Amino acid sequence: AQTVTQSQPEMSVQEAETVTLSCTYDTSESDYYLFWYKQPPSRQMILVIRQEAYKQQNATENRFSVNFQKAAKSFSLKISDSQLGDAAMYFCACGNNAGNMLTFGGGTRLMVKP
Amino acid sequence: EAGVTQSPTHLIKTRGQQATLRCSPISGHTSVYWYQQALGLGLQFLLWYDEGEERNRGNFPPRFSGRQFPNYSSELNVNALELEDSALYLCASPNPPGPFSYNEQFFGPGTRLTVL
Numbered sequence: 001a002q003t004v005t006q007s008q009p010e011m012s013v014q015e016a017e018t019v020t021l022s023c024t025y026d027t028s029e030s031d032y033y034l035f036w037y038k039q040p041p042s043r044q045m046i047l048v049i050r051q052e053a054y055k056q057q058n059a060t061e062n063r064f065s066v067n068f069q070k071a072a073k074s075f076s077l078k079i080s081d082s083q084l085g086d087a088a089m090y091f092c093a094c095g096n097n098a099g100n101m102l103t104f105g106g107g108t109r110l111m112v113k114p
Numbered sequence: 115e116a117g118v119t120q121s122p123t124h125l126i127k128t129r130g131q132q133a134t135l136r137c138s139p140i141s142g143h144t145s146v147y148w149y150q151q152a153l154g155l156g157l158q159f160l161l162w163y164d165e166g167e168e169r170n171r172g173n174f175p176p177r178f179s180g181r182q183f184p185n186y187s188s189e190l191n192v193n194a195l196e197l198e199d200s201a202l203y204l205c206a207s208p209n210p211p212g213p214f215s216y217n218e219q220f221f222g223p224g225t226r227l228t229v230l
Binding site: 046 | 117147149154155156157158159162170172204206216218219221222223224
């Protein structure tokens, strides 16, 4: 069984500044994957970044990076140089090949202030 | 290639009725995942279909069912609707195709089901 917890229901950030969204997870699998998905208002969910658990190096995609702490089962998302278009719901998710589906956290609503 | 499509966009039903939601995956891709996103909650895994077969099922009652057609499109049926079934139902198709959790899931726009 897998669980994913996002403890911050809402976050806000000033445009051009940096914000970190928290996520903790629990899984009994040794081989698993972690994801951050973004759901803009009234728009489709899209993948932001993903991390394979066996890789120690933190994933980076342009302004988005993760801080993967495997022992602590923590997978936070850092957004640098925040833009107005970053305003959305962000979901952390965990997947493995045993069940072939994703377990999602409850989401964090990110607001970006101009 | 076309993305994931879902219909209808909105569906309003009354308690006790049945709802049918439809999804077409990325063209030629064989897997379809269904998720329920209730208000204020994250996505809950409902069903996974691949090659016409149900491969996995989430912790939902049997009145949630579905099927996958030979063209890989899928239907989600919800019988005996209850008020708490009101939610956004999302369909997803992995890309590249294949039942591997590492693959990016492409999501459809969802069907907003309201049960009165």
